[in-house]
Amino acid sequence: xAVLETAPxxxxxxFTESSEASKDWVLNGKNILMAYLSxxxxxxxxxxxxxxxISLDEDGNPEVPTWAxxxxxxxxxxxxxxxxxxxxxxxxxxxxxxxxxLLIKSPMEYLDPESIPEGFTMKDPSKxxxxxxxxxxxxxxSQGAEEKVIISFIDCKNEDAPLHRQFDREVPSxxxxxx
Numbered sequence: 001x002a003v004l005e006t007a008p009x010x011x012x013x014x015f016t017e018s019s020e021a022s023k024d025w026v027l028n029g030k031n032i033l034m035a036y037l038s039x040x041x042x043x044x045x046x047x048x049x050x051x052x053x054i055s056l057d058e059d060g061n062p063e064v065p066t067w068a069x070x071x072x073x074x075x076x077x078x079x080x081x082x083x084x085x086x087x088x089x090x091x092x093x094x095x096x097x098x099x100x101x102l103l104i105k106s107p108m109e110y111l112d113p114e115s116i117p118e119g120f121t122m123k124d125p126s127k128x129x130x131x132x133x134x135x136x137x138x139x140x141x142s143q144g145a146e147e148k149v150i151i152s153f154i155d156c157k158n159e160d161a162p163l164h165r166q167f168d169r170e171v172p173s174x175x176x177x178x179x
Contacts, residue, residue, distance in 0.1 A: 075128075
């Protein structure tokens with residue numbers, strides 16, 4: 001970004017100290033604005049961004065958390081956490097993050113078909129509405145009532161694949177005849 005200065009209209013008076021604030025805003029305004037916006041919203045949402053604990057069954061699969069009566073943001077965070085726990089179990093890596101972009105593009109490539117209800121549109125959990133979450137929770141409740149795994153992944157990003165799965169893939173033969 002460049003700040004261009006011009007001579008004052010009357011050509012007698014040079015730039016004064018009052019123009020320094022304008023220059024500062026032009027040079028640092030984006031940072032000032034971002035700092036202001038991030039602090040004001042973080043304080044409002046801090047109660048809703050508390051760490052969510054998801055119960056696991058004896059096999060380490062997530063169980064349906066209690067969500068009734070919770071605010072929308074809390075419900076979204078609960079759903080996100082359920083998917084995160086399922087992804088961590090599949091990848092055998094607690095730090096592996098759900099690849100939301102890939103999951104949104106092709107959910108059936110990454111999720112077991114029984115994991116999400118028919119007609120459910122996969123999107124970032126922060127975009128899910130109460131209706132979306134109700135559909136998802138009802139499906140997970142029925143899966144849990146039938147003692148099925150409520151959600152499970154069938155694939156992951158290559159970087160998140162457990163070490164033993166990398167060896168299961170076919171490796172090109174390196175037995176070439178040397179001349």
